[in-house]
Amino acid sequence: MKIDAWLQNAVADAERRGVPELKPLLETLAKTIATLRAGDFNVNASTDRRVPGPEPR
């Protein structure tokens, strides 16, 4: 799942569950996930090479 879509869904779910104050934390977590996905230890299925992920930092 793309990070933007993940964040949108997560924020909507938190609001639905009555925890809207999670929004800024989820936004911070989105940045962390972007860093993680940009790591050169991620595998690309087309080459099996460890290359930066699809959403560079």
Added chain:
Amino acid sequence: MTIEEFGRRLRAREITSAQVTEQCLQRIEADNARLNAFILVMADEARQQAREADRQLAAGHDLGSLHGVPISVKDLFDIRGTPTTAASRVRDGHVAERDAPAIAHLRQAGAVFVGKTNLHEFAFGTTNEDSAFGPARNPHDASRSPGGSSGGSAASVAAGMALATLGTCTGGSIRIPAAACGIVGLKPSYGEVSTEGIVPLSRTFDHAGPLAQTVTDASLVYHALLGDAVATPPAPMPVRGMRLAVPRRYFCDLLDNDVRARFEEALSRLRDAGAHVADIDLRHAADIAAIYLIIVLADAAEYHAATLETMPERYTAPVRLRLEMGRYVLAEDYVRALAGREVLRREVDAALAQHDALVLPTLPIPAPPIGATTVKVGATSEPMRNVMLRLTQLFNVTGHPAISMPVGLTSSGLPCGLQLVGGRGQTDVLVRVALACEPYAISGSSPRSGRLGG
């Protein structure tokens, strides 16, 4: 009084366990209202255990180096017949049916349990501020945090309320409070000390280990935790020729000026004594925080998912929100973080293949004021949690043993910590390095221990 000194004087019949236990209980009585280090004081049980220890010794039954030693225990370990609160109202009504294996080992070794210490709720924080029992405070300055999450534990030793303590460590919760309170904290290699019977935060990263006044004392408690109460501390590694590696980039980029000065002074003394100190680079250092956070959030959310649904109001608000974050971590990102962990582990292994230990500061800043959410280090303002975890979390991710020891004071009198990291599964080798470095960590004119009381 150190455990070593206690043992000598106990066996010379100069003191009794009952006397020293009583002194610790008096310190608790005098200072706990100010420091809030203890959630539960086990005075009656401690007195009984101490009398039994004295009786056994008089009868010729010497259980080893922890015989009769007053020890405090982070309130995350199960001690049979007492509540394990984890500093949370979520645990109201809990009473442990049996000792955690770590506690059972200390009990067999003759330790005296003086009480259970305060912590950051469910160990999910680095300052000890979010506790159902209120914040623990730093004995060096009660307006400041003792670090966390084992903050009450560190405060109890620094204030003379116990000779040593048990802590747990998921991202630095033994070394951070040890540094903030001016004592020694040892995180053994991953998996060495059983975490059964300890409320988990992240089963991937959780460790248990001792905080004490000296490296020798930490080593004695560590061996007792392994079930070896009669072990003697290993011999120090010779400093001349010792190979130490400083991971400069990232680990020394963001340091308080006084912390940096104390660290560099210690390195200089070690060089003068004949140690080889070289700079190294850990290539994926910038990825550490992301890898750590994704794994710890998801692990913690798994343990707390049911109670987050049924009793969310019983958590402190900041801890509840952090736990809720973890429920949104995707499986694909968790697996990415596990892959990243292997990369980091290999990089630390490779660095240690050429060196006896890594050496770096423990905590980038001195103990922060209670309530501070950000901290200015140099020109940048950073979230407190990120700064507190910055230098310790890697070795929970990789499982390498790590130890923090006092390295002097800031200009305002707050302790700083020096961290040493050893090869996986080689905690005793790390202890040998630490024993050798300990005399050089603090200059001759500075106090050797952060202990303030007793």
